[in-house]
Amino acid sequence: xxxxxxxxxxxxxxxxxxxxxxxxxxxxxxxxxxxxxxxxxxxxxxxxxxxxxxxxxxxxxxxxxxxxxxxxxxxxxxxxxxxxxxxxxxxxxxxxxxxxxxxxxxxxxxxxxxxxxxxxxxxxxxxxxxxxxxxxxxxxxxxxxxxxxxxxxxxxxxxxxxxxxxxxxxxxxxxxxxxxxxxxxxxxxxxxxxxxxxxxxxxxxxxxxxxxxxxxxxxxxxxxxx
Numbered sequence: 130x131x132x133x134x135x136x137x138x139x140x141x142x143x144x145x146x147x148x149x150x151x152x153x154x155x156x157x158x159x160x161x162x163x164x165x166x167x168x169x170x171x172x173x174x175x176x177x178x179x180x181x182x183x184x185x186x187x188x189x190x191x192x193x194x195x196x197x198x199x200x201x202x203x204x205x206x207x208x209x210x211x212x213x214x215x216x217x218x219x220x221x222x223x224x225x226x227x228x229x230x231x232x233x234x235x236x237x238x239x240x241x242x243x244x245x246x247x248x249x250x251x252x253x254x255x256x257x258x259x260x261x262x263x264x265x266x267x268x269x270x271x272x273x274x275x276x277x278x279x280x281x282x283x284x285x286x287x288x289x290x291x292x293x294x295x296x297x298x299x300x301x302x303x304x305x306x307x308x309x310x311x312x313x314x315x316x317x318x319x320x321x322x323x324x325x326x327x328x329x330x331x332x333x334x335x336x337x338x339x340x341x342x343x344x345x346x347x348x349x350x351x352x353x354x355x
Contacts, residue, residue, distance in 0.1 A: 132187035132256060133237045135225055136174055137213060138167050140195030153325040158353050163242070165349035166322060168203060170242040173342055175205055176249040183253045187238070192225050219288030226282045233281040238265070244275035245331060245343045246319035251276075258314035264306050267316040272296030275319050284309055322346075328355060 141163035143156035150159035178186050193200060194213040201210075214224040222239060231237055236259045240247050244267070251267070255278045258265040264283070267276030272295070287309050291301040306313055322331055332355065334340050335347060 131232070131235045132183070132185060133190055133229060133231070133235065134174055134177055134187040134252065135190040135192055135229075135237060135239045136170055137192045137194075137221065137239065137241045138170070138200065139193065139213075140199055141167065142195065149324050150328075154328075154353075154355075158355075161349050161353065162322070162328075162346070165345040166242040166245070167200070168345040169245070169343050170240065170247065171200075171203055172345075173247055173249050173252065174240075175207065177252055178205075178207055182249050183256055187236075187256065190225070190229065192221065217291075218293050219285075219291060222277070222288060223282075223285050231282050236278065236280055238276060238278035240267075240276050243321035243323060244269065244319045245322060245334075245340055245346060246317070247275060248342050251316060254316060258316075261312075262314040263311035265314040265316065266299070266302065268299050268318045270318050270320055272300070273298045273321065274302065275321065276316060277302070279311075283311060287311070 141160045143160040150162060174189055177183050178189070180186055189208045191197065191200065191204065191208050191210050192213045193210060197210050211225060211228050213221045215221040226237065236256055238252060238255050240252070255265045255267070255276055259278050259280055263280050265276070265278040266274050268274050283306065287305040291305060292298055303313060320327060320330065322328060332350065
């Protein structure tokens, strides 16, 4: 059995990332926030290499989009880099599973960089849940999800035709997985940082010391006066 932790990330280029934040804060500020989210996600993933956090530790995989040159200086030697392939998230997940030659008893957890609640502890819980369940989901309170983990390689049909990037994505995903008889564990809900309102929510959580592991994001928000 092999464990893998796959981080989906794209180059934080001004005007090409964080569409809604770019409209509300401007493309440069949105790109700086996007880069901070990536950096904090990398730190969380690399913490998983410690067997104290997760035993056995997962192999780290960065699935990049828009080139990986900007990312490599912040990565340790533990990472394998692959390119995201496909337009929809389901296609990109299936492509990654194929490229990584995932076996039936392997455990793979996919995360993005949008959710500041993706801590090493929550990632470790996802792998722990996969010991008893076929899949694990980290739901967002807006109807999406911030994490998906699975044992083996589910049928491509389970991830096809979902209403991605909508409030129905989580419900569609659950229906797709359960439709193939898969059992699903659920993590504590989180939220994505993709609008000015979510930034205000984040600021409230930071003020209340309700978040850990977001040092880069905290500094960037302070530098931007947010």
